[in-house]
Amino acid sequence: MLMMFQQLVQVCQVMVIISFSSSITSLASLLHPGEVAALRQIGKTLNEDGQVSFNLGDRCESAGNVTIRRYVTIKMNGTIGCNCSIADDKFCHITSFEVKGYDLSGRLPPDLANLTYVERISLTANGLSGNIPGYLAKFTGLTYLILSSNNLVGTLPEALAQIKNLTDFRVSDNNLNGTVPEFIGSWTQLRRLGLCATGLQGPIPRAIFLLEKLKDLRITDTPGPEFRLLNVPKKMDHLVLRNINLNETIPEEAWSVGTTLDLTFNKLVGELPRDQIRRQFTFLSGNMLTGTVPESFIQNKQYL
Numbered sequence: 001m002l003m004m005f006q007q008l009v010q011v012c013q014v015m016v017i018i019s020f021s022s023s024i025t026s027l028a029s030l031l032h033p034g035e036v037a038a039l040r041q042i043g044k045t046l047n048e049d050g051q052v053s054f055n056l057g058d059r060c061e062s063a064g065n066v067t068i069r070r071y072v073t074i075k076m077n078g079t080i081g082c083n084c085s086i087a088d089d090k091f092c093h094i095t096s097f098e099v100k101g102y103d104l105s106g107r108l109p110p111d112l113a114n115l116t117y118v119e120r121i122s123l124t125a126n127g128l129s130g131n132i133p134g135y136l137a138k139f140t141g142l143t144y145l146i147l148s149s150n151n152l153v154g155t156l157p158e159a160l161a162q163i164k165n166l167t168d169f170r171v172s173d174n175n176l177n178g179t180v181p182e183f184i185g186s187w188t189q190l191r192r193l194g195l196c197a198t199g200l201q202g203p204i205p206r207a208i209f210l211l212e213k214l215k216d217l218r219i220t221d222t223p224g225p226e227f228r229l230l231n232v233p234k235k236m237d238h239l240v241l242r243n244i245n246l247n248e249t250i251p252e253e254a255w256s257v258g259t260t261l262d263l264t265f266n267k268l269v270g271e272l273p274r275d276q277i278r279r280q281f282t283f284l285s286g287n288m289l290t291g292t293v294p295e296s297f298i299q300n301k302q303y304l
C-alpha cells in the first residue's frame with residue numbers, strides 16, 4: 001500500500017513538472033478526450049426524449065484513497081468505472097458502464113463502441129428500444145453484458161459470438177425475436193446466463209447445457225419444440241428452466257443444484273429421487289411427475 005502511494009506521488013510529480021499544472025488531482029484524473037466526447041453523445045442517445053436529467057461527468061474522480069481506479073458517480077444508481085493505469089498514455093479510461101433503472105427511452109448508443117477499454121456494460125431496466133447492435137462485438141474483452149428489462153427488439157446479432165470472454169450475459173424481459181442462437185453455447189467462460197421471457201424461441205442449443213462454468217442458468221417462457229434435457233452442469237447454484245417445453249425425465253445432475261431448482265411448467269415425467277441436497281427452493285409443479293415425495297424434500301421444508 002505504501003509503495004503504491006509512493007509510486008502514485010512520483011507519477012503525479014512527473015506530470016506536474018511536465019505540464020506546470022497547479023492541480024495534481026485534476027491532471028491525474030483526466031479522461032481521454034475521445035471518451036469524454038463519446039460520453040456526451042451516449043448521454044444524449046440514451047435520453048432521447050430529454051425526460052430524465054442525465055449528465056455524464058468528464059473526469060475520473062478521486063475515490064479519496066490510493067486506489068488507481070476511480071468512479072465517476074452519476075446521480076441515481078449508476079457507476080461508470082474508470083482506471084488511470086490501464087493504458088500506456090497519460091489518460092484515464094472508462095472500464096465499466098452501468099446505468100440501471102433510469103427510465104431512459106432511447107436506443108443503445110453507437111458511441112459506446114468508442115469506450116475502447118470497457119469490460120462491463122449494464123443498462124438494465126431503462127425502457128430502451130431498438131435493436132441490440134452488432135458493434136458490441138468490438139468489445140472482445142467484455143466480461144459482463146446485461147441488457148435485461150428493456151424494450152429491445154430484433155435478433156441477437158451473430159457478431160456477438162466474438163465476445164468469447166463473457167462471464168455474465170443477461171437479456172431477460174425484452175421483445176426480441178428469432179431463435180436462441182447457437183453461439184451462446186461457445187461462450188465457455190459463462191458463469192451466469194439469463195434468458196427469461198426474452199421473446200426468443202427455441203430450440204435451445206444443447207451446447208448451453210454443457211457450459212461447465214455455469215453456476216446460474218435461467219431460461220423461461222421460450223416456446224419451441226419439445227426436447228429432453230440430457231444434462232446440466234454439475235453443482236450449480238441456480239437452475240431455472242420454466243416453461244421451455246422440456247419433456248421426458250429430469251437428468252441426475254439437476255438434483256445437485258444448490259439453492260434454486262425450478263423446472264415448472266414443462267412436460268417432465270418420472271419420479272423424484274431421494275434428494276440429499278439441502279436446497280432452499282425446489283419448484284416442480286406444472287409437470288407430469290409421478291410417485292411419492294421423498295422424505296428429504298419434506299424435512300427440508302422445500303417448496304414443491
Ligand SMILES: *[C@@H]1O[C@H](CO)[C@@H](O)[C@H](O)[C@H]1NC(C)=O
Pocket residue numbers: 034037038039041111114
Ligand atoms: C466514435 O468513433 C467513431 C469512429 O471512430 C467516430 O466517427 C465518432 O465521431 C466517435 N464519437 C464521438 C462522440 O466522438
Ligand SMILES: *[C@@H]1O[C@H](CO)[C@@H](O)[C@H](O)[C@H]1NC(C)=O
Pocket residue numbers: 063064065066067069070071
Ligand atoms: C477507495 O476507493 C474505492 C474504489 O475506488 C472505494 O470503494 C472506497 O470507498 C474508497 N475509500 C475511501 C476511504 O474513500
Ligand SMILES: *[C@@H]1O[C@H](CO)[C@@H](O)[C@H](O)[C@H]1NC(C)=O
Pocket residue numbers: 067068069083084085086087
Ligand atoms: C487498472 O488497470 C491496471 C492495468 O490493467 C490493473 O493492473 C489494475 O488492477 C486496474 N485497477 C483496478 C482498480 O481495476
Ligand SMILES: *[C@@H]1O[C@H](CO)[C@@H](O)[C@H](O)[C@H]1NC(C)=O
Pocket residue numbers: 076077100101102
Ligand atoms: C438503486 O439501488 C438500490 C439497491 O440496489 C435499489 O433498491 C433501488 O431501487 C435502485 N434505484 C433505482 C432508481 O434503480
Ligand SMILES: *[C@@H]1O[C@H](CO)[C@@H](O)[C@H](O)[C@H]1NC(C)=O
Pocket residue numbers: 140141142165
Ligand atoms: C480473454 O481472457 C483471457 C484470460 O483471462 C485473456 O488472456 C485474453 O486476453 C482475453 N481476451 C480478450 C480479447 O480480452
Ligand SMILES: *[C@@H]1O[C@H](CO)[C@@H](O)[C@H](O)[C@H]1NC(C)=O
Pocket residue numbers: 154155177178179
Ligand atoms: C423479427 O421482427 C421483425 C419485425 O417485426 C421482422 O421483420 C423479422 O422478420 C423478425 N425476424 C425473425 C427472425 O422472426
Ligand SMILES: *[C@@H]1O[C@H](CO)[C@@H](O)[C@H](O)[C@H]1NC(C)=O
Pocket residue numbers: 225226227228247248
Ligand atoms: C421428447 O421430445 C423429443 C424431441 O422432439 C421427441 O423426439 C420425443 O419423442 C419426445 N418424448 C416423448 C416421450 O414424447
